[in-house]
Structure formats: structure tokens, C-alpha cells
Amino acid sequence: MNELRFEQVSVRFGGRRGMTAVDGVNLVVPQGQVVGLVGESGSGKSTLARAAAGLTPVSAGRILFNGEPLRHRRGEPKPLQMVFQDPHSSLDPRMSIGDSIAEAVPRSGRSTAAGRAAEVQRLLGLVGLDPQRAFSYPGQMSGGQLQRVALARALAARPQLIVADEITSALDVSVQGTVLNLVRELQREMRLSMLFISHNLAVVRYVADSIAVMYLGRIVEQGPSEQILGDPQHPYTKDLLAAVPNQNNPGLQPAAVEPALSAVTDAEPADPHHPPLGCRYHLRCPIGPLVLPGRDICKEADPSAEGRRHAAACHFSDELLLSGREGLL
Structure with missing residues (x-):
């Protein structure tokens, strides 16, 4: 059972007067499934990913893998591997591609240089690269090729779960689809569990079995992908969907779809150092107190x-009207 579970996880920086980047998150990545974690920059997605990978300490709560606390001890096999946004910064430019991948291959009593070289060749082929690329250096390869190398390097450690953090956002649009196809094929073939992080719902919908939406450090909605995309219950999720070009009319703007959105388009995102009381989204919410009178509860509770x-963490989610949602699927 390769299940990753976050239980009331919080991550705080800077002591008492600092910032809570992740606040009481509960999230499950089931065995063999892809969970998409979406939200704007600054919502806490990458911080949560780094906490899972042991790169950022958890201030409260716990992270479990297969029901046991997830530990990252030096020299021990790691069940979780992370693929970062920028492959240029995650690979040593002074090491050949083959050496970078071989470095991640677990050492055992029977491990030999020839065996590791053969494993590097196999992994390069697995991610669709010429095995001869093992002798290349990062500076000789494109961004899309390097992201494939980063995937191969993560798979070299034989993980049970992959955390992919914005792995297509630094790539050209023409390359993103190729990498997403590769991710989906590898996950299905190897039955990996995966936490796939992105700010782009159009990307997440392509690979994820379920989706969790994050805003200012909290999960505000989560559920099966088809339900989240077809019938979102939180105004923020609907706002993210409205930002995705409509397939039937790519030129359609969110304000034309829902006039109430225009009333809050100028609202700035709340300061993550000082999140507002009540619902953290109420300053930008199209069905909140800035648009509809008599909803002070959004500012208070x-x-x-x-x-x-x-x-869905919304006082009035049952009243959310979803005009034009058919065009979003």
C-alpha cells in the first residue's frame, strides 16, 4: 500500500511573528493514483511538497507513508522522490547525464559499475531518450530533454511515490504535452502513486485522478477530478476554472461568463503573512460580502x-451558481 497521508500538517517560517505557509492540511495520495494539487503562486503547494520530501521541517501535524511516519534518514532507501520545476537547477552541470542518474541508483552488495551503467541506459530509454545521451552534459540538452532526465533520475531511486512540482511550467507549450504524456504513461505502467503540483488546471485535469485546491495555505476543496471540474463547489475553484480558456469560445473572458466576478477582479490577493479573518478568500469572492450584502459571516467565521x-470550505457553497460549466470539460 503506497499511500501518502498528510494529517493536520502545518509549516511555519520565522517563529511566532513569521508566516504560516501551510495551515492544517489534510490530504491523501492513494496507492497507484495521481492527486493534482492546484492553486496560485504563494498558496503553499511547493512548501507542502518540500515537507513531504523532507526538505522543509513540519511545524505541526504529521506526514505518513503506508501508515508510518515518513522519515528521511541519510543512507536509507527513500520511498518518495521529488521532481523539481527547473531541471537546469536540479542537475549538476559538471556531471554527465549518465553520472547524475547513476548517482541515484541504490547501491547494494551486488551493485557494479557495469550494472549501474546498464540501469542508466534502461532508464533513459524508459523516458524516451537515446541511451547515448548518458555521455551528454546538461548544457547540451533542451529543457524538455532535461526534464525527462530529471524523471529518469527520480525513477532510478526506485521510489514508491513521486512528487512532481510544477514540472511543466518552465517548458515551452509545445513541449509540455510531450512531458505530460510521458508522466501519464510512466505512472500507469509502473503503478506509481503521485502528487502532481501545478497552478494550471488545464494541466492537472490531464493527469490527475483527483484534485485538491489550495489557497493561502489551506485546502479549500478536494474530490474526484471529473466532479471538481464539472461541478466545483468553492468560488476559488470556479475562479481557477474561469481562467482556463473556454474550448467552445477561447476568447471568452471570465467577467463575460459571470458578471459578479468583475466586482472583485481588482482585489489584491491577501497577504500570506497576515491572512484575513474568517474565510481567507472573502476579499476576492464573487459570492462573498464585497458583492452580496448580509454575508458578514464570511469575514468573521x-x-x-x-x-x-x-x-468545500465555503459558507455558501450550496448557493454557488455555475453558469457555462459545460464548456469547461
Whole structure:
């Protein structure tokens, strides 16, 4: 059972007067499934990923793998590997591609230089690269090729779960589809569990079995991908969907789809160092107190997700009107 579980996980920087980047997150990545984690820059997605990889300490809560606390001890096999956004910075420019991948291959009593070289050749072929690329250096390869190398390097460690953090955002649009196809094929073939992080719902919908939406350090909605995309229950999720070009009319703007959105388009995102009281999204919400009178509860009380569809943390999620949602699927 390769299940990753976050239980009330919080990550805080700077002591008491610092910033809480992740605040009480509950999230499960089931065995053999891809969970898409989406949200704007600064929402806490990458911090949560780094906490899972042991790169950022957890301030509260716990992270479990197969029901046991996830530990990252030097010299021990790691069940989780992370693929970063920028492959140029995650690969040593002074090491050949083959040496970078071989470095991640687990050492054992029977491990030999020839065996590791053969494994490097196999992994390069697995990610669709010429095995002769083992003798190349990062500076001789494109961004898309390097991201394939980063995937091969992660797979070299024989992980049970992959955390992919914005792995297509630094690539040209023409290359993104190729990398996404590769990710989906590898995940299905190897039955890997995966936490796939992106700010782009159009990317996440292509690979994810379920989706969790994050805003200012909290999960505000989560559920099966088809349900989240077809019937979002939180205004922020709907706002993210409105930003995706409509397939039937790519030129359609969100304000034309839903006039209420225009009332809050000028609102700045809340300061993550000082998040607002109540619902953290109320300053930008199209069905919140800035648009509709009599909804002061949004400014006063933190909404509970319990008992609501998709665990949507919104006081008025049941009243959210979804005009034109058919064009989003």
C-alpha cells in the first residue's frame, strides 16, 4: 500500500511573528493514483511538497507513508522522490547525464559499475531518450530533454511515490504535452502513486485522478477530478476554472461568463503573512460580502468543510451558481 497521508500538517517560517505557509492540511495520495494539487503562486503547494520530501521541517501535524511516519534518514532507501520545476537547477552541470542518474541508483552488495551503467541506459530509454545521451552534459540538452532526465533520475531511486512540482511550467507549450504524456504513461505502467503540483488546471485535469485546491495555505476543496471540474463547489475553484480558456469560445473572458466576478477582479490577493479573518478568500469572492450584502459571516467565521460536497470550505457553497460549466470539460 503506497499511500501518502498528510494529517493536520502545518509549516511555519520565522517563529511566532513569521508566516504560516501551510495551515492544517489534510490530504491523501492513494496507492497507484495521481492527486493534482492546484492553486496560485504563494498558496503553499511547493512548501507542502518540500515537507513531504523532507526538505522543509513540519511545524505541526504529521506526514505518513503506508501508515508510518515518513522519515528521511541519510543512507536509507527513500520511498518518495521529488521532481523539481527547473531541471537546469536540479542537475549538476559538471556531471554527465549518465553520472547524475547513476548517482541515484541504490547501491547494494551486488551493485557494479557495469550494472549501474546498464540501469542508466534502461532508464533513459524508459523516458524516451537515446541511451547515448548518458555521455551528454546538461548544457547540451533542451529543457524538455532535461526534464525527462530529471524523471529518469527520480525513477532510478526506485521510489514508491513521486512528487512532481510544477514540472511543466518552465517548458515551452509545445513541449509540455510531450512531458505530460510521458508522466501519464510512466505512472500507469509502473503503478506509481503521485502528487502532481501545478497552478494550471488545464494541466492537472490531464493527469490527475483527483484534485485538491489550495489557497493561502489551506485546502479549500478536494474530490474526484471529473466532479471538481464539472461541478466545483468553492468560488476559488470556479475562479481557477474561469481562467482556463473556454474550448467552445477561447476568447471568452471570465467577467463575460459571470458578471459578479468583475466586482472583485481588482482585489489584491491577501497577504500570506497576515491572512484575513474568517474565510481567507472573502476579499476576492464573487459570492462573498464585497458583492452580496448580509454575508458578514464570511469575514468573521472560518468556514468548515465538514458535511459539504467535495469538502468545500465555503459558507455558501450550496448557493454557488455555475453558469457555462459545460464548456469547461
